[in-house]
Amino acid sequence: METQPKSISLEEVALLVKAASNKGLALSGGLAIGLYLPEQFRKRRENDLDFTMFYSGKPDEALKVLNEIARTIGLPKFRELKGHSDTQPRRCVFECKIGGKEAIYIHVEATDVKVPVLRVPVETKSAGKFIVILPDINFLVAKLIFGAASPTRPWHRRIDDIAYLSHLLHFQERHVSKDKVLLFLRKLCGGGKKAAKTRANLRHVLTLMRPDEIVKRTANVRTAATFDFGKVMQRISAAYGSSGTPDQEIEISRKIHHATEQTKKEIAKRLGLKCSEGIIWSGLLSKIKGMSAEEKSFFAGRTQRQLGKRIRRLH
Numbered sequence: 001m002e003t004q005p006k007s008i009s010l011e012e013v014a015l016l017v018k019a020a021s022n023k024g025l026a027l028s029g030g031l032a033i034g035l036y037l038p039e040q041f042r043k044r045r046e047n048d049l050d051f052t053m054f055y056s057g058k059p060d061e062a063l064k065v066l067n068e069i070a071r072t073i074g075l076p077k078f079r080e081l082k083g084h085s086d087t088q089p090r091r092c093v094f095e096c097k098i099g100g101k102e103a104i105y106i107h108v109e110a111t112d113v114k115v116p117v118l119r120v121p122v123e124t125k126s127a128g129k130f131i132v133i134l135p136d137i138n139f140l141v142a143k144l145i146f147g148a149a150s151p152t153r154p155w156h157r158r159i160d161d162i163a164y165l166s167h168l169l170h171f172q173e174r175h176v177s178k179d180k181v182l183l184f185l186r187k188l189c190g191g192g193k194k195a196a197k198t199r200a201n202l203r204h205v206l207t208l209m210r211p212d213e214i215v216k217r218t219a220n221v222r223t224a225a226t227f228d229f230g231k232v233m234q235r236i237s238a239a240y241g242s243s244g245t246p247d248q249e250i251e252i253s254r255k256i257h258h259a260t261e262q263t264k265k266e267i268a269k270r271l272g273l274k275c276s277e278g279i280i281w282s283g284l285l286s287k288i289k290g291m292s293a294e295e296k297s298f299f300a301g302r303t304q305r306q307l308g309k310r311i312r313r314l315h
Contacts, residue, residue, distance in 0.1 A: 003095070005047040006102040013046055014124040016104075017132055019069040025051040026117055026133040028109065028140070033164050035120060036137055036172055043221045048105035052135055055110050062092055062108040070096060078106065113187050115139045138177055141168060142184035145240055149201035151247035154281040155257035158205055158250075159217045166214065166232045167225065178239055185240075196244060203241030204250055206233050248296040249285070256281055 008016075017027055027035070029050025034042035053062055066078040075096050084093035091109040098104060116136040123129045147153060148161035169176065182195070189195040211229035218224070257277060259267070268275040271283040288296060 003097060003103045004101055006098055006104050008046045008049070008104065010045070011124060011126040013049065014122075014127040014130075015073050016049060016069065016106075018127040018130040019072045020049075020051055020065075021131055021133050022072075023065050023069060024133070025053055025065065025108070026115075026135050028052040028135060028143075029107065030160075030164065032134050033140055033144075033168060035132065035134060036140070037167055038171060040223045041167060041171070041225060045221075048107060050107045050109070052115075053108055053110045054115065055112060062110065063094065066094055066096075066106060066108070075104070113139075113184065115184075136180075137168065137172060137175055138180035139184050141165065141176055141181045142188055144168070145181070145185055145202055146188045146198060148205055149198040149250075151201065151249035152285055153253065154278050155253040156217065156277055158253070159209065159213050162205065162209055162233065162236075163214045163218050165236055166227075166229050169236055170225070170227045170232050181240065196242060197247075199240060199242035200244030201246045201250055203237050203243070204246035206237040206241060208251070208254055209233070248293065249288075252284070252288070252296070253281060256284065 013031065017031070020027070026032075027050070029048075030043060031046060031049060053065070055061070063078060063080055069075075070077055076098070078094040078096045081093045081095050090111060091107055094106045094108065096104045096106070116139075118134040118136070120132045120134055121129065122132055144161045144165045148158050148165065153161075185198065186192055186195045189198050211233065214229050215224065256264070256267075261275075264277070264280060265275050267284070268280050271280065271287070273279050273283045
């Protein structure tokens with residue numbers, strides 16, 4: 001039986017976040033970003049939660065902390081999903097099964113980067129008054145850039161990252177420091193050379209991505225924003241993008257996203273995988289890993305029909 005993510009109401013989220021904050025975990029991901037936005041533009045429900053654990057030693061305390069949280073609010077124990085954790089450096093994925101078909105998923109990123117935090121008082125019906133620990137907004141912007149520009153990111157997730165970036169840069173631009181963002185980005189990338197590559201990738205993503213993709217992607221989870229996404233994306237590119245040769249996986253991920261359902265089914269069948277964009281993309285990445293730039297360009301530069309034919313030749 002396949003376990004599906006539980007759609008978590010904001011009241012259920014509040015109980016989890018309160019318990020996590022009491023353990024010193026900083027809220028991260030989309031929910032943390034939402035607290036920097038006007039209330040009407042926040043997501044209405046969550047399918048998973050992200051936290052950041054600041055540490056100076058081993059990051060293997062996350063499961064212990066999550067099970068203490070689960071016990072506090074009456075949830076079953078969590079378990080780490082090693083297959084997912086192994087593909088995401090510094091981030092671990094945990095599952096807490098609720099009944100037979102649903103589960104709560106929590107992502108915990110352990111980092112030794114020194115990040116200022118905000119302690120924000122909130123109040124909800126379910127959790128009462130409590131303090132939420134939020135990472136500095138510049139760290140969140142740097143993480144979004146890092147994610148959007150990652151060559152292994154599926155295109156639909158890049159859309160999410162750029163949507164969050166656009167909202168933050170529109171509503172909180174005066175609180176965002178370019179110098180601080182680039183400093184955090186350099187640390188996340190592990191040096192200036194890798195950060196430069198990431199910035200070249202970001203510019204390429206923003207060149208390829210259409211504003212209407214963001215509008216369509218976010219329509220079901222938040223109130224539609226009234227600002228011009230295209231203009232904000234241009235500002236992001238000018239401030240944080242740079243010249244350079246981007247990774248070809250970015251173009252390929254876009255082609256997979258925009259492929260017809262029939263093409264996706266054919267690719268999934270060829271790779272022996274479930275017909276899900278994220279799963280197809282992971283499977284394709286494993287196939288093209290180690291290919292030369294010329295071989296990768298065969299995928300990146302072809303039409304959808306030719307893409308399908310090329311993939312069918314993979315062994």
